[in-house]
Every structure is written in structure tokens, then in C-alpha cells.
Amino acid sequence: MLKKTMVENHMPTNTFVPEQDPFLDLPVFPPDEILNLAERYKNDPRKSKKNCSLGIYVNQDGKVVQPQVFREIDTKLAQIEYLPIDGEDKFLQLTNEVFLNGLYHPCAQTLGSSYGLRLALEFLFRFAGITQAIVQTPAWPNYLGILDAIGYSVKKLDYLNENGNADITQLLEVLSQIRKPVCVIFQVGCHNPTGVDLSPQQIKELNDFILRHYPKVMLIADFCYAGFRPLNLDLEVLKLLSVPHFLSFSYSKNAGLYSRRTGGLYFIGPTDHLDRITGCLRKIIRSTYSSPPIDGAYMVTQVLSNPEMKSRWFEELASYRERLTSLRQAFSQAFGDPLSGIIKNQNGLFSFIHKSFLREELRESKKAQELLIERHGIYTVQLEDGLRINLAGLKDPNSASEFGLLLNDQIVRPI
Numbered sequence: 001m002l003k004k005t006m007v008e009n010h011m012p013t014n015t016f017v018p019e020q021d022p023f024l025d026l027p028v029f030p031p032d033e034i035l036n037l038a039e040r041y042k043n044d045p046r047k048s049k050k051n052c053s054l055g056i057y058v059n060q061d062g063k064v065v066q067p068q069v070f071r072e073i074d075t076k077l078a079q080i081e082y083l084p085i086d087g088e089d090k091f092l093q094l095t096n097e098v099f100l101n102g103l104y105h106p107c108a109q110t111l112g113s114s115y116g117l118r119l120a121l122e123f124l125f126r127f128a129g130i131t132q133a134i135v136q137t138p139a140w141p142n143y144l145g146i147l148d149a150i151g152y153s154v155k156k157l158d159y160l161n162e163n164g165n166a167d168i169t170q171l172l173e174v175l176s177q178i179r180k181p182v183c184v185i186f187q188v189g190c191h192n193p194t195g196v197d198l199s200p201q202q203i204k205e206l207n208d209f210i211l212r213h214y215p216k217v218m219l220i221a222d223f224c225y226a227g228f229r230p231l232n233l234d235l236e237v238l239k240l241l242s243v244p245h246f247l248s249f250s251y252s253k254n255a256g257l258y259s260r261r262t263g264g265l266y267f268i269g270p271t272d273h274l275d276r277i278t279g280c281l282r283k284i285i286r287s288t289y290s291s292p293p294i295d296g297a298y299m300v301t302q303v304l305s306n307p308e309m310k311s312r313w314f315e316e317l318a319s320y321r322e323r324l325t326s327l328r329q330a331f332s333q334a335f336g337d338p339l340s341g342i343i344k345n346q347n348g349l350f351s352f353i354h355k356s357f358l359r360e361e362l363r364e365s366k367k368a369q370e371l372l373i374e375r376h377g378i379y380t381v382q383l384e385d386g387l388r389i390n391l392a393g394l395k396d397p398n399s400a401s402e403f404g405l406l407l408n409d410q411i412v413r414p415i
């Protein structure tokens, strides 16, 4: 702890010296729930333990994988000097062509989708006067963290209806009554944590509704799992979005660039404001981390510029999808309907069991999560609305089926 005399000794004489230790009243935050589970898993000595908690693709040996083509890129060849504030132009263009139908205006290379979201939301809050947001939950928990850090007031609505389907009726109802502009975050595909995606019809309905209410509603699309369901489904969704909106793209999962923090922020909307929008975004980036790192963007640019490497990458992604589909199939068969059918229709890394399907005594206070860890060494994430399971953490269909039966026996209520 800093002693007052010590502070005084090192301060110019005309500087204000606080009366008391400035760190005395700091708030105490609990550790991040999901990252904390990863730490507990690491320290768990049981051989039979299973990690189904993190949002990371692991192979059947439980190892985090990076697609082979990315391991072949030598980043020592990348430029050494600073990138521009808004990053590598070729990287942004190639991402647009391959994953976004070439329809978007690139805004900036970002540090994963986390910073793309932060950047768009901070821009809207500081420069466009939008201070309210709507989040349909369950959602990626950090949306709330980012919105709170910027100062948004947030309204939470339910994402799932009682049949386990994605629901936008409540969202449209609330939006039709708002007076002040609001942003709405939605996920393009392979929804985290539910695996339940909006249908093309729902996207179209949302888009048409916002068109009628623009500029009261600003959409922000979060696109983190490209390749974890057939890409044509995601491309179809993006074609339906004609309203002005931002899109935040990530290469963390599909290129294994988690730690290289690689993504991009894009915009669709009136081009007459584009220069001023990108100017504001550059202003935010310059005062945050000044300019982005090169490695991940360099690797993506190399792979996407080389047709042979690109096709090997896409083949590897197809093999992840096939494995996840067979795990999901085996897992879902352990349950009775309607739960079995709901799980079968989920996409991507996650399976989600809504809390209405959990035994009543396990619905609150992470009881289901803790029972699974303590009795079985199986790590899942229990959110307010239910249990999230990363299927990739299950070795093979046999083990997925076994885990399903165990859940059915001890966690899921009789259906």
C-alpha cells in the first residue's frame, strides 16, 4: 500500500495529494465465470475429466487445434513497421469477399470480434447519440460487460420461446414502442450459447421492420463462427440484411487465431457518411491501442490469397462440422422429445439445455454445473437460462451418448 509520505516525497510540491490511499475503495470483481472454469479444469487432477465449458474447438483428444494451413505460414515474413490505424486493407477485402458476399464496407481490422463490437458500440454511443441497447438473452455474456463499460442502458429480452426456438416477436413489440434510438446485437449463426439460430424468415422480418423504423434501430451483427455450419447458410442470412448495420467478424475459432486477436469491423449503409464514420472509428482506435497487430491478419491474407490453401482450410472446417454433427446426433438421442428434437436442430459448437428442462432443484445457483464437476469431472457452463455444453469437448459419439444418458439420468427432469 502506498504511504502518504512516500507519495509526497515523489510529487512536485504543487500537486494535489489525496487525503487517503486512492486504491482503498476499489470495487472487488469476482473472476470471469467462464475463464475461471478453465482454470479449475486445468487444476483438476482427475484423468477422466472432460472440458465442455469453453467456446473453443478442440479435437477428439481435447487439444485446441489450429487448421493445418495456418501452421504453415511463417509470420517472420510479415512487415515489421506499424500497420495503419484501421489495419491491413487486403485482409479486410479478402474477408469481405470470402465471408461477407463482398457486400460490406470495411471499417477496421480489430482485435477479434470482442473489439469489433466494442468499437462499433463505442462509436454509436459517443458520436451517434445512441445510448440504449437491447440484448436477447441468453447471449454471449460479454455483450453485457461491453455495454456496461461504455455506459449503455440495457434492456434484456428472452431469445428462446418455450419450445426452444429463437423468438423475435417480443423484440419487435418492444422496438415498435421505443422513443429513443437503440442498438440491437444479433448473432449471424451458431449462436453462443444456445446453438439456436434465427431462421431466414425471422431475419427478413427483423430487417423489414428495422427498415420501417430506421434510424431508430441500429443493428450490430456478430459473426464469430463462420465455417461451423455450412457457409452458404450464413451468406444467405447476410444477403437478407439490407438495413444500415455494423458487422463484427472473428477468426478466433475458425482459424485458431484466438490469441492472435484477429477480426474486422464492417458496415453497410449510406456511403455519404462513410468517411466520417471511419474517421470516428480511427479516432477511437488511435486513442485505445493506436494500431492493430499484424500476425493474424497476415496469416489470413496468405491463406485466402492461395486457392490451394483456402480449399485445404475449408476441407478441415468441413471435418469439424462433420464431427460436431455426429456428436450432436449421438448426444441428442439420449433424450426424450421434445428435448431430443430441440438439440438435434442446434448448430455449431454448443448444445443448450434450457432451464425448464432441468430438474427443479438444479435450476439455480449453478447447481447442475457444480454437480457435474464434483461428481463426474465434467465441466459445462450453467447460465441463468440453462446449461451450455461445448460438444467438441466430448471425445466421440460414444462418449457424447454416454454423457447424454448421464444428463438425462441426473440433471434433466422427467419429460
Ligand SMILES: Cc1ncc(COP(=O)(O)O)c(C=O)c1O
Residues within 6 Å of the ligand: 055, 111, 112, 113, 114, 115, 140, 187, 192, 222, 224, 249, 250, 251, 252, 258, 263
Ligand atoms: C458470440 C461471440 N461473440 C464474440 C466472441 C469474442 O470472440 P473473439 O473476440 O475471440 O473474436 C465470442 C467468443 O467466444 C463469441 O462466442
